[in-house]
Amino acid sequence: MAYECIKVETRGGVGLVTLDRPKALNALNAKLMAELLEAARAFDADAKIGAIVITGSEKAFAAGADIKEMQSLDFVEAYMGDFIGGWDKVGTVRKPMIAAVAGYALGGGCELAMMCDFIIAADTAKFGQPEITLGTIPGMGGTQRLTRAVGKAKAMDLCLTGRMMDADEAERSGLVARVVPATELIETAIKAAEKIAGFSQPSVIMAKESVNRSYELTLAEGIRFERRLFHSLFATEDQKEGMAAFAEKRQAQFKNR
Numbered sequence: 001m002a003y004e005c006i007k008v009e010t011r012g013g014v015g016l017v018t019l020d021r022p023k024a025l026n027a028l029n030a031k032l033m034a035e036l037l038e039a040a041r042a043f044d045a046d047a048k049i050g051a052i053v054i055t056g057s058e059k060a061f062a063a064g065a066d067i068k069e070m071q072s073l074d075f076v077e078a079y080m081g082d083f084i085g086g087w088d089k090v091g092t093v094r095k096p097m098i099a100a101v102a103g104y105a106l107g108g109g110c111e112l113a114m115m116c117d118f119i120i121a122a123d124t125a126k127f128g129q130p131e132i133t134l135g136t137i138p139g140m141g142g143t144q145r146l147t148r149a150v151g152k153a154k155a156m157d158l159c160l161t162g163r164m165m166d167a168d169e170a171e172r173s174g175l176v177a178r179v180v181p182a183t184e185l186i187e188t189a190i191k192a193a194e195k196i197a198g199f200s201q202p203s204v205i206m207a208k209e210s211v212n213r214s215y216e217l218t219l220a221e222g223i224r225f226e227r228r229l230f231h232s233l234f235a236t237e238d239q240k241e242g243m244a245a246f247a248e249k250r251q252a253q254f255k256n257r
């Protein structure tokens with residue numbers, strides 16, 4: 001499949017998508033987001049792929065939605081055309097997605113990174129929701145996901161002042177899982193994705209689903225949901241294999257069954 005705004009490759013059991021609009025610092029537009037969704041869905045449907053990494057360039061993961069393309073929209077066009085309405089479907093991919101972020105992850109770029117299951121950041125990464133400086137607000141989940149990730153105080157600070165935070169502050173705040181030197185970013189993200197891809201896919205997907213449910217359910221409902229999934233995994237061959245391998249002191253050979 002030929003793409004214009006992204007590059008797609010596989011590394012073993014890992015699907016790697018690189019955003020590729022360098023002249024616009026990977027600013028997000030309808031074409032790029034449609035391509036990204038198509039590539040992510042193709043990996044999701046590919047039994048050989050166990051995890052997905054989304055990355056950008058050294059200078060920018062993505063500097064937000066394309067301001068030049070949206071600046072002339074009026075309300076009726078934005079509302080009736082459901083502008084950016086489908087962009088958060090990236091968050092519906094079932095296999096784990098890691099955002100490997102170097103440079104700017106601003107506006108929609110930060111929101112895209114937050115749609116992934118976790119973020120590994122280069123020490124050069126800068127995160128922010130600068131929409132307020134453009135006379136608007138985040139529209140791809142920034143006020144919601146950022147608040148859940150870093151808490152109200154820091155989310156308000158970032159959304160109301162439009163300031164950026166660096167990788168260390170992002171890690172301290174809970175937005176980022178790990179910070180690594182920029183030269184090690186892709187290798188680290190691929191390694192983490194390979195590790196995930198080596199586990200049993202049903203348990204990986206259930207673990208992701210269960211963590212995500214914690215955003216929507218009460219604690220009691222969430223624990224009940226988790227327990228049902230946990231019980232259901234005893235019906236898989238991979239649970240038998242994983243536990244037998246532990247008892248026999250050998251590496252498990254999962255079949256995703």
Ligand SMILES: CC(C)(O)CC(=O)SCCNC(=O)CCNC(=O)[C@H](O)C(C)(C)COP(=O)(O)OP(=O)(O)OC[C@H]1O[C@@H](n2cnc3c(N)ncnc32)[C@H](O)[C@@H]1OP(=O)(O)O
Binds near residue numbers: 025063111134142
């Ligand atoms: C999704 C929603 C709903 O949440 C909305 C949004 O995402 S709104 C967008 C939020 N993002 C921003 O406001 C960031 C805008 N960009 C910048 O502030 C700066 O470009 C920078 C701080 C990221 C980098 O600055 P600098 O190193 O000085 O590079 P520039 O010369 O500014 O940029 C290079 C080149 O890229 C173009 N560019 C950058 N960001 C965008 C963008 N979001 N949309 C469109 N184009 C963008 C920039 O215009 C330059 O291009 P040329 O003018 O040289 O052709």
